[in-house]
Amino acid sequence: MTARTSAETARDIPEATVARLPVYLRALTSLSEAGTATCSSEELAAAAGVNSAKLRKDLSHLGSYGTRGVGYDVEYLRYQIAREIGVTQDWPVVIVGIGNLGHALANFSGFRSRGFRVVALLDADPRLHDTTIGDLPVRPFDQLEPLVHKHAVAIGVIATPAHAAQAVADAMVGAGIRSILNFAPTVLAVPEGVDVRKVDLSIELQILAYHESRKTPGVADVVPPAARPEIDGVDDDAAEEVIA
Amino acid sequence: MTARTSAETARDIPEATVARLPVYLRALTSLSEAGTATCSSEELAAAAGVNSAKLRKDLSHLGSYGTRGVGYDVEYLRYQIAREIGVTQDWPVVIVGIGNLGHALANFSGFRSRGFRVVALLDADPRLHDTTIGDLPVRPFDQLEPLVHKHAVAIGVIATPAHAAQAVADAMVGAGIRSILNFAPTVLAVPEGVDVRKVDLSIELQILAYHESRKTPGVADVVPPAARPEIDGVDDDAAEEVIA
DNA sequence: CGCGTTTTGTTCTCACGTTCACAAACTCCT
DNA sequence: AGGAGTTTGTGAACGTGAGAACAAAACGCG
Structure with a gap:
């Protein structure tokens, strides 16, 4: 049950974070369908109904998928979260x-x-x-x-x-x-x-x-x-x- | 929204406890219908799927409704929880x-x-x-x-x-x-x-x-x-x- | 009446989760 | 190129919740 193939992400995602990932996924899909290519943690947090600090900490558990000064690429982050959850x-x-x-x-x-x-x-x-x-x-x-x-x-x-x-x-x-x-x-x-x-x-x-x-x-x-x-x-x- | 009529219970029941009270209520109803008049925290905890320490701490937030050495009166506790939740x-x-x-x-x-x-x-x-x-x-x-x-x-x-x-x-x-x-x-x-x-x-x-x-x-x-x-x-x- | 047994209610400690605040990193503009 | 402005990622402080452990209280029995 060890030895992952690639990109060994931090192995312990807190349960509270796991419960919110699906919410972020849905918010990202919504943004994506609205034609948004990039979003800040503030925007995504608003769409998901949480505060931005929590969002950033949650995402930090999966890796560094954002760009400072810019925000997150909607499609890329969406895929990363889907992969993490296992719904690819x-x-x-x-x-x-x-x-x-x-x-x-x-x-x-x-x-x-x-x-x-x-x-x-x-x-x-x-x-x-x-x-x-x-x-x-x-x-x-x-x-x-x-x-x-x-x-x-x-x-x-x-x-x-x-x-x-x-x-x-x-x-x-x-x-x-x-x-x-x-x-x-x-x-x-x-x-x-x-x-x-x-x-x-x-x-x-x-x-x-x-x-x-x-x-x-x-x-x-x-x-x-x-x-x-x-x-x-x-x-x-x-x-x-x-x-x- | 102050000045309660009687038996001023501790006013701050933790959210985690509130979320479990309905589970206890259901477990108590089940015990009651099985003809059980009295139960220990251990039994009730088993029926509710939690551990007994947590159950006792939860119940202690509503007051002292048990009897040491004996346990809880099923009907009495059921009513007290129902009243606390507000579903009387x-x-x-x-x-x-x-x-x-x-x-x-x-x-x-x-x-x-x-x-x-x-x-x-x-x-x-x-x-x-x-x-x-x-x-x-x-x-x-x-x-x-x-x-x-x-x-x-x-x-x-x-x-x-x-x-x-x-x-x-x-x-x-x-x-x-x-x-x-x-x-x-x-x-x-x-x-x-x-x-x-x-x-x-x-x-x-x-x-x-x-x-x-x-x-x-x-x-x-x-x-x-x-x-x-x-x-x-x-x-x-x-x-x-x-x-x- | 006193002692042992049972079981509650509570205290203490630790782990987890949330929020703040800020340094690091990136862009844009001059 | 450099400085101003943004925004992420994270360390530290704080609050909440879980679990162990035990003292207090009730019962039963001799």
């Missing part, structure tokens, strides 16, 4: 759980343009196995492993209800997938070496609610007479139901 | 942009059980104005302000294509909304005092791709001959298209 070629992706959300994800056209390609859709519900989304058929869940091997899939997306998510994750890991994007509202247990990222609507809304309730003391500070029985439901429907 | 009563929410994703969000049943209630769906496309999702009709976008006032909405969800998101955000702010959950892949500019949280599929996938490409040097290290023209597309379809 498409990553094959499978989506498991074709309910409302899975359906929306399958139709999401931003995949292709941002370095990903959906190669398979899977669902346990036999009623879905006839259907097609875009030009992809929905396959039975037990075909996960052959499909993963066939397309050399490394990234899996879980869009099932919460109660099914752990089993899906286990199967993905078993099939060789080592990066999982989880939309189901549950904590996944995975072995060492497998990355899981979580996207959780309820959590985001609750964080907003927290701040909102400090902003407007009059609205939500009215504490109900007693603890309501149903605050949070560990509901199965979780991410969604099975079909639209 | 439902927050009215509007969703703008009823494409694939907006449709999925509108059908998301976890809203209700987690402290939120969708009170209106809006879209600029007249073809949608006849349709109904669940029992909610899709309204024209220009009815945002009256609907926000009518239902005292404080939280807005943007599920439009990227090119429309800023205009929607401006309208939301104009209508009095001060918390926005943005699914469109674009950076929103909002005035001071307005909170924006971003959910971005492409970014999450790209972060996974970054780590994946360091795990399997053989897969994505094959650098293409030259910078590909289409790495990232600042595409309009962005979050999705207009209808399923």
